[in-house]
Amino acid sequence: MFTGIIEEIGIVKSVRKLNHASVLTIAAGKVLGDMKVGDSINTNGVCLTVTSFSFEGFTVDVMPETFTRSGLSALAAGQKVNLERALRLADRLGGHIVSGHIDGVGKLARTWKDENAVWFTITADPSILRYIVEKGSVALDGISLTVVRADQRSFDVSVIPHTQHETTLLSKTTGSVLNIECDILGKYVEKLVHGEKDKLSVDFLKEMGF
Helix, strand or coil, rough: CCCCCCCCEEEEEEEEEEECCEEEEECCCHHHHCCCCEEEEEEEEEEEEEECCCEEEEEEEECCHHCCCCCHHHHHCCCCCEEEECCCCCCCCCCCCCCCCCEEEEEEEEEEECCCEEEEECCCCHHHCCCCCCCEEEEEEEEEEEEEEEEEEEEEEEEEEHHHHCCCHHHHCCCEEEEEEHHHHHHHHHHHHHHHHHHHHHHHHHHCCC
């Protein structure tokens, strides 16, 4: 579990591509501090497991499901990625609850400045936009952001100077792909509202012989 508050920007050192998977080696500094094999690292919004590490960086596997659902398949050596270590129970939840399980990708449609802020308009599939709510939360490439406007085709976020400097957002250009994770609370609420809870309860009771 993560918060969407980026700890540092890493640099992809190498990409070993398989058919529908890859192995990434990422240069980093801060996140290596207490790293262990098996740790979870949010990499551009995707929860990945550390398979090995050194004093210069770490290596992770990207499985086919993640490869096809996220923008990690397009990463190349030299590119920058947002990094965050897993949340500790004693930490403050500065952003929102981020699982690192990507719902899909969106594309950057346009950007513009508004005094000290930079606005981003993101287009996405309706299956994603149904969970995007004005003044709600969304994670873009692992960054916790507030939705300022949303309609059936796109949504806007406004980014403060600190986030501009501490993440990779300003390096994005029109057409850039962004990993999107919708607010997990909305997905659970939808399932309960649609009666899935009752259906599951009935099926479970039948299996138990009641």
